[in-house]
């Protein structure tokens with residue numbers, strides 16, 4: 142069996158793995174020579190995000206969002222979604238499922254690519270099985286990084302019906318006439334929109350009494366109203382107890398997987414041509430050979446790892462978001478690079494807050510704690526919530542601006558704990574909140590970050606104005622303490 146050696150070996154070439162491989166060697170030297178790294182990838186370099194998750198979903202959603210705006214903007218005629226062209230746009234953005242562009246990137250960055258299924262067989266040693274059946278042993282002189290991503294959950298009750306998962310939804314080829322979506326999270330709220338725009342009659346079956354359970358309740362309510370306005374049926378508080386399908390068939394990604402599907406639910410019996418299961422994901426840590434180094438999947442997600450082994454991205458059990466996985470990977474990569482030259486990489490003394498944008502209609506963007514989370518954590522909380530239409534800059538963007546936006550502030554420190562934006566430009570507005578949290582900017586300073594008129598960012602002024610007037614000066618001034626610049 143051929144054996145190859147690198148300083149750093151990354152198992153899994155998604156966005157997290159690619160960043161880890163790059164940052165671990167960028168400018169790093171060991172024994173007077175440049176550090177080397179390789180990525181082991183069994184499918185497409187670029188991972189779930191590039192081909193079956195973020196990129197195709199956002200490529201599908203954007204034209205729909207633009208068409209929606211034209212229907213709600215006096216002065217232009219209404220545009221309509223052209224299904225065939227929409228799917229062609231998706232195919233362009235997934236590079237027609239060809240990863241040669243990513244391979245060129247790896248080549249340019251000096252990162253080796255080993256094709257095949259990677260499995261730990263001992264300390265710093267991975268056996269790679271390629272589709273041709275030839276095994277290669279890949280040894281890491283310094284570090285191994287697990288970046289194997291996550292897989293959609295499919296409970297036993299659903300398995301025989303061969304339901305669609307998010308790969309089928311983003312890679313849709315055959316549009317089912319009737320689609321039932323189980324789940325009320327991010328995939329469900331986004332996929333319902335593009336499947337409905339492509340012509341499916343969509344029904345959501347949601348176990349919880351609300352959508353987007355991890356965000357502020359007002360955000361889930363706005364998304365619920367938006368879905369219903371599009372003609373999408375949403376059953377909240379509804380459990381599925383049985384699933385049957387006529388002639389299930391593994392026809393391939395994005396094709397209808399057999400005959401009609403019947404779901405018995407706590408409300409009604411539902412019959413559809415396809416079922417999309419979107420009830421969460423789990424780190425992909427099975428079959429990784431963890432036991433060969435005395436570890437379990439729980440050790441990986443709890444961070445109980447030997448010093449030579451690291452985990453990043455969805456596989457680490459952290460928030461399953463591309464930007465978060467990439468951030469973790471940059472931090473871990475920099476640690477590995479610094480350690481090689483006997484240094485310690487600089488890092489802030491606490492973990493960064495995790496922002497998330499849901500590209501639903503209306504869009505939802507949040508960072509930090511919700512109001513409930515902040516109260517549960519023991520903060521004395523002050524909340525400011527305004528209609529997202531409250532600034533001239535947001536009002537100008539559509540004829541009807543829906544949604545509300547909110548900041549959660551600690552009454553003692555006057556620091557931002559969290560923020561949620563719903564509606565136009567939500568995904569862009571949230572970044573200022575992330576900056577304010579990372580930079581510990583108190584609200585009396587933040588109000589001096591002047592947004593241009595009339596931009597959506599002026600919504601920040603409205604949010605800060607809506608706080609108690611006393612929050613416009615430092616707490617120290619109220620107690621007669623000396624004036625400070627902060």
Ligand SMILES: Cc1cc2nc3c(=O)[nH]c(=O)nc-3n(C[C@H](O)[C@H](O)[C@H](O)COP(=O)(O)OP(=O)(O)OC[C@H]3O[C@@H](n4cnc5c(N)ncnc54)[C@H](O)[C@@H]3O)c2cc1C
Pocket residue numbers: 152153154155156157158181182183184185186187188189190191193194195196198199257258259260288289290291307311328425428429453454455456460461462463464465466
């Ligand atoms: C429909 C959908 C839409 C999404 N949209 C967004 C979004 O808009 N924004 C956002 O931030 N996040 C989004 N996400 C989440 C995002 O896709 C993931 O957080 C991200 O892909 C995780 O990156 P990763 O590198 O950890 O793993 P992945 O992207 O899953 O990559 C892991 C790679 O490892 C490979 N691999 C696994 N096991 C092995 C092995 N044993 N040997 C060799 N290779 C292996 C896989 O083939 C894969 O290429 C979305 C998810 C879904 C499902």
Ligand SMILES: NC(=O)c1ccc[n+]([C@@H]2O[C@H](COP(=O)([O-])OP(=O)(O)OC[C@H]3O[C@@H](n4cnc5c(N)ncnc54)[C@H](O)[C@@H]3O)[C@@H](O)[C@H]2O)c1
Pocket residue numbers: 296323324325326327328329331347348349353354419420421422460461462497498499500
């Ligand atoms: N725009 C984005 O950033 C984006 C887009 C899509 C996906 N993602 C990522 O992908 C991850 C997975 O998305 P998702 O929508 O599958 O998961 P999710 O965790 O967002 O939502 C899961 C939903 O399924 C429900 N559920 C859980 N178990 C169930 C069961 N047994 N039966 C019925 N319902 C059940 C939950 O109550 C929830 O409504 C997300 O956590 C998110 O981080 C991100």
